[in-house]
Amino acid sequence: MNRQNTFVTIATLALLGFAGTASASIGEAIHNMFTLPANTGAINTKAVSMFFGFVLISLSITVWAAKRTKSTSDFYTAGGNIGGFQNGLAICGDWCSSAALMGVAALIYSTGFDGLIYSVVPFGAWPLMMFLLADRLRNLGKYTLADIVSLRLARVPIRTLVAGASLAFVVGYLIVQMVGAGTLISNLFGLNYEMAQVIIGVLIVLYVAFGGMIATTYVQLIKAVLLLSGATFIVVAVLAKFGFSLNGLYQAAVDNHPLKTGVMQPGGLLPDPVNAISCGVMLIFGGAAMPHVLMRFFTVPDAKEARRSVAWAATFIGYFYLLTFVIGYGAIAFVMKNPDFLDAKGIIIGGPNMAAIHLSEAMGGDLLLGFISAVAFATIVAVVAGLTIAGASAISHDIYANIFRHGKATDAEVVKVSRIAALGLGVLGIVLGIAFKGQNIAYLIVLPFTISSTVFFPVLFLTMYWRRLTTTGVVVGGWLGLATGILLLVVGPTIWKDILGNAAPLFPYKYPALFSMTVTFVTMIVVSLLDKSERAKAELASFDDQFVRSQTGLGAEGAVQH
Amino acid sequence: MQHLYKLIHANPRFHELERKRSRLSWTLAVIVLANAFWYIGATAFYPEAGFARFWGEPVGEGQALTWGIVIGLIQTVLFIGMVVYYISRANGDLDALKDAVIADALRAAGEQK
Numbered sequence: 319m320n321r322q323n324t325f326v327t328i329a330t331l332a333l334l335g336f337a338g339t340a341s342a343s344i345g346e347a348i349h350n351m352f353t354l355p356a357n358t359g360a361i362n363t364k365a366v367s368m369f370f371g372f373v374l375i376s377l378s379i380t381v382w383a384a385k386r387t388k389s390t391s392d393f394y395t396a397g398g399n400i401g402g403f404q405n406g407l408a409i410c411g412d413w414c415s416s417a418a419l420m421g422v423a424a425l426i427y428s429t430g431f432d433g434l435i436y437s438v439v440p441f442g443a444w445p446l447m448m449f450l451l452a453d454r455l456r457n458l459g460k461y462t463l464a465d466i467v468s469l470r471l472a473r474v475p476i477r478t479l480v481a482g483a484s485l486a487f488v489v490g491y492l493i494v495q496m497v498g499a500g501t502l503i504s505n506l507f508g509l510n511y512e513m514a515q516v517i518i519g520v521l522i523v524l525y526v527a528f529g530g531m532i533a534t535t536y537v538q539l540i541k542a543v544l545l546l547s548g549a550t551f552i553v554v555a556v557l558a559k560f561g562f563s564l565n566g567l568y569q570a571a572v573d574n575h576p577l578k579t580g581v582m583q584p585g586g587l588l589p590d591p592v593n594a595i596s597c598g599v600m601l602i603f604g605g606a607a608m609p610h611v612l613m614r615f616f617t618v619p620d621a622k623e624a625r626r627s628v629a630w631a632a633t634f635i636g637y638f639y640l641l642t643f644v645i646g647y648g649a650i651a652f653v654m655k656n657p658d659f660l661d662a663k664g665i666i667i668g669g670p671n672m673a674a675i676h677l678s679e680a681m682g683g684d685l686l687l688g689f690i691s692a693v694a695f696a697t698i699v700a701v702v703a704g705l706t707i708a709g710a711s712a713i714s715h716d717i718y719a720n721i722f723r724h725g726k727a728t729d730a731e732v733v734k735v736s737r738i739a740a741l742g743l744g745v746l747g748i749v750l751g752i753a754f755k756g757q758n759i760a761y762l763i764v765l766p767f768t769i770s771s772t773v774f775f776p777v778l779f780l781t782m783y784w785r786r787l788t789t790t791g792v793v794v795g796g797w798l799g800l801a802t803g804i805l806l807l808v809v810g811p812t813i814w815k816d817i818l819g820n821a822a823p824l825f826p827y828k829y830p831a832l833f834s835m836t837v838t839f840v841t842m843i844v845v846s847l848l849d850k851s852e853r854a855k856a857e858l859a860s861f862d863d864q865f866v867r868s869q870t871g872l873g874a875e876g877a878v879q880h
Numbered sequence: 881m882q883h884l885y886k887l888i889h890a891n892p893r894f895h896e897l898e899r900k901r902s903r904l905s906w907t908l909a910v911i912v913l914a915n916a917f918w919y920i921g922a923t924a925f926y927p928e929a930g931f932a933r934f935w936g937e938p939v940g941e942g943q944a945l946t947w948g949i950v951i952g953l954i955q956t957v958l959f960i961g962m963v964v965y966y967i968s969r970a971n972g973d974l975d976a977l978k979d980a981v982i983a984d985a986l987r988a989a990g991e992q993k
Contacts, residue, residue: 431923432923434949435919437956438916438919441956441959442912442916445909445959445966446909448963448967449905449906449909449912449966450909565945568944568945579944582938582948583926583927583936583946584926584927584935584936584948585926594920594921594923594924595917595924598920602916622971622975625966625967625970625971626971628967629964633960633964636960640953640956643949862885862886863882863885863886866888866889866894867885869894869901870978870981872881
């Protein structure tokens with residue numbers, strides 16, 4: 319039972335970050351992180367200087383990119399001129415937040431085998447995206463997800479829904495990253511929490527407002543290369559200790575872990591299969607429809623390059639997930655019994671989220687620790703940059719240009735609003751990061767995935783595949799699903815019981831995705847079928863044209879020639 | 881453009897393209913979903929369910945490595961392999977067929993003028 323509790327707790331926080339636990343108070347967790355005996359007050363100069371190197375390079379790229387960012391298309395899609403390989407790496411950068419490294423390792427460290435569910439299952443989103451969404455997305459889209467849905471359906475209500483949900487997604491994800499960054503930085507670099515917020519906020523505004531998608535792409539790309547090489551180095555070092563025998567590593571993990579052979583067996587989620595399935599639905603379908611990731615499909619010239627991007631992205635991300643099979647168990651083997659990384663009670667310093675970081679120190683001393691810390695910070699900066707550009711596109715392209723200006727805004731006006739939106743999101747990130755310091759934000763980790771599996775996946779999927787879909791169906795289904803998802807989160811165990819202090823949750827499951835996604839699908843289908851309006855008839859009639867375009871790419875947005 | 885869309889939609893080769901692509905996509909997608917939910921199911925129903933029981937067993941006498949780990953590794957590699965297979969088909973014969981369909985439509989549009 320205890321094992322299950324630990325699993326569910328850490329599972330939640332490992333989704334995106336290391337924000338705190340659902341059952342223990344986050345204040346305590348953060349306090350623990352602040353009072354690291356090894357790091358208190360001392361600034362880790364190696365880590366800081368390596369991170370400074372990353373900042374210098376990325377800012378030089380931003381200066382270069384700023385000169386090439388003039389039109390809206392440059393700003394949001396780098397003119398559609400990014401190649402498949404570069405885009406694949408950049409997508410890997412967008413996808414792998416620090417959770418993929420630290421969160422998954424933390425889960426395996428605590429619960430063993432079940433932690434791998436966060437490697438294998440979310441990765442399933444990649445082939446799914448490739449087979450069902452990638453071609454059609456590229457052929458139908460321009461800058462944002464709302465472009466695809468409003469191609470055939472009514473512009474204003476559709477964009478209001480999709481842009482609204484995108485902003486909720488971005489802000490929720492942003493807070494998690496900012497709070498995670500603050501904790502991580504104070505912990506690793508010896509800088510204070512507020513300082514970390516300001517550094518990230520300023521960097522993001524510089525990257526996005528000036529360098530647009532070109533700068534963001536290269537920031538992601540560099541970060542992905544750093545993350546993959548750092549993780550590879552750790553894995554080679556771990557395996558070398560066992561003469562490159564996987565079995566040797568797992569044997570050492572079995573010997574060290576209190577669960578013994580249980581660490582190699584499934585088991586944590588048994589008492590609650592519905593929660594497990596709902597969590598799986600959220601990871602795979604939510605993962606397949608995240609706006610900041612899908613937006614990257616529009617940066618390539620055509621569907622062929624979009625497929626190449628997905629193939630490269632899947633290769634890099636899959637490779638990274640394979641590494642987590644070694645990193646998590648490596649931490650059990652080299653950190654769990656090492657007094658350097660344990661406090662007086664024998665508990666890992668900084669919590670399980672530090673398992674991968676401690677492992678890097680165990681494998682490569684100060685230098686590797688500094689490198690991995692710098693990579694972890696760069697990772698957060700890059701993910702926040704990707705989120706910011708997705709949020710800025712929802713504000714300027716969907717809300718400003720299409721809803722308020724009815725598509726009549728000039729290119730220069732839209733770019734200006736985009737830059738202001740990026741600045742606004744940067745400031746908002748800093749403010750919210752500081753406001754949420756010490757708060758229990760476990761629900762915010764589930765929120766973005768819930769939104770993307772509940773709104774974006776069903777809406778995109780039916781838009782592309784179902785001819786009878788109508789505007790009324792999308793609007794009613796989308797808003798109802800979104801409301802259901804948020805309501806179930808509020809009355810679920812995380813908020814209702816842990817934060818609001820009620821005795822029992824009104825809704826027993828931590829992950830509402832299975833239920834809220836079903837609500838969206840069923841409502842969209844039923845309402846569309848009942849919709850007999852003239853508009854619905856016109857929408858039905860225009861499906862064939864959209865379908866031909868989605869299959870052939872004829873009439874799709876092309877690359878901009880400079 | 882709409883005229884071209886109508887021409888393409890009337891072309892039987894377009895429907896051949898669509899059928900081929902959709903058969904490929906859905907077959908692969910079902911394999912992925914089955915694998916992902918097998919994994920989730922195994923963690924949720926271990927050790928009672930038959931499809932999960934052997935996941936906790938060692939791959940050999942005296943080995944620490946279990947079938948569950950091996951399956952997870954294989955699934956990850958399999959997913960990468962499936963993506964690579966899909967792209968070889970989609971960017972290969974399916975794109976060739978797509979180009980032919982577009983060429984047909986452009987030719988037909990030219991003749992009508």
